Amino acid sequence: MKKILVAPLNWGLGHATRCIPIINGLIDNGFEPVIASDGVALELLKKEFPKLISFELPSYNIQYAQKGRNFKWKMIAQIPKIISAIQNEQKTVAKIISAYHFDGIISDNRLGVFSKEVPSVFITHQLNVLTGSTSWLTTILHKKYIQKFDECWVPDVETSPNLSGKLGHPTELIKNVKYIGPLSRLCKKPMPTVYDLMVLLSGPEPQRTILEEKIILELEKYPKKVIFIKGVVEKKQIKEVKNNITYYNFMNSRELQTTFNESNHILCRSGYTTVMDLAKLNKKAFFIATPGQYEQEYLAKKFKKEGIIPSCKQEDFTIKKLDEIELYKGFTNYSKKITWKELFDLF
Structure with a gap:
């Protein structure tokens, strides 16, 4: 079985939870997923998949602002620390790949989790990174990292209507981007309202x-x-x-x-x-x-x-x-059937 490293960013729980259908897709298609993250994201995935091997990656240790208006500037002040964490990620991943002979990497927004030795995928819905007046700069920097990966999977549909809007649909598309359809670990079931x-x-x-x-x-x-x-x-x-x-x-x-x-x-x-x-x-x-x-x-x-x-x-x-x-009308189903076999052909 080919081993695939799945590494979500530890920022809330969203990056980890949307990796759950990917991990299940890997298992269903004969791959052996291995989890890598830190903090609550790692803990959540270990609870969901207690039998899978897992690794702890260096934490970004980001501190968040008490007031929303200070959020961006607090993040900017921590850029040197974030860059250092990305570099530590790269070193850790290189050691893991060398020691355990992985066949591929799927990184959900972890910028340092890639390798030139094996096919590497980056997952993001933010091809445009909004930071107010500095959006142009953060988008350019993000694009540079995305281009280090073999493919970039956007969990949305390419056409309109879509879920991510201008976040996932830039005017100038990045060459390695694939729109794979929205990712959710949940299914609609007919149940009485409790x-x-x-x-x-x-x-x-x-x-x-x-x-x-x-x-x-x-x-x-x-x-x-x-x-x-x-x-x-x-x-x-x-x-x-x-x-x-x-x-x-x-x-x-x-x-x-x-x-x-x-x-x-x-x-x-x-x-x-x-x-x-x-x-x-x-x-x-x-x-x-x-x-x-x-x-x-x-x-x-x-x-x-x-x-x-x-x-x-x-x-x-x-x-x-x-x-x-x-x-308000609420959501209608934007789902697109994800063809896991075609996506995983990269590996």
Whole structure:
């Protein structure tokens, strides 16, 4: 069996969760996937695939701003540290490839996880990297890294309508790009509605905790049945019931799929992986973008403008705003059948 290294970025949980269907696709097509990441992304995939070999990669150790307006400048200040982490990644991957004789690499946004010795794939939905006035520069730098890989897989459709908008559809296309269709680990199932609202949190701290505390405070005025998944991956799953709200620290894919299908409406971040899940499940939702994350702010505005999903800024959220959900049409299925065999021919 050919060994393929699958390495998602540890930034929230989205990069790790959208690698789950890829790992399953590799297994179904006779490959041996091996996991490589760090932090909660690595922990999540180890819980999903306890029998697979895994490696820990150097952490970027990014610190996130307390206030959204400082997000970009805090990130820029950490560029030397990020470049150092990418270089450490390259050294670690070179040692792993040499010692374990891998046949291919699939990197989800880990810029240093590639090799000239084996076919290497980069996964991203951001061919345009939005950072406000510096978008032109971040896009050029990102493109330079993408071109180091044999192929770049964009989890979206090439034509319009699509999910990623200008993020994944630049005016000048990069030569090694393939549009593979949206990636989701979830499937739509006919189930009776159990919860009026599902709250799904994820993303970097401290913003995840800030939003959690705000929503919990707002839910005191919400009488309907709620399930609240905090997006905190820990060794043990914890369930807690308080009045009309059931809390979980995290769920695995099977549990999340059931909960999504049993929930009427979703309250969540506008991260791209969540967007792909909602589109697959044809769900109605309300978006709150992570403050300062231009990508999430763009996606929230895009879907609000298109009449698909309502949204607001984090500081403006009140529970009353959930009433807007019914005024929007929600997602229709943007799915495209992914031909794993053709994609994996590269290896």
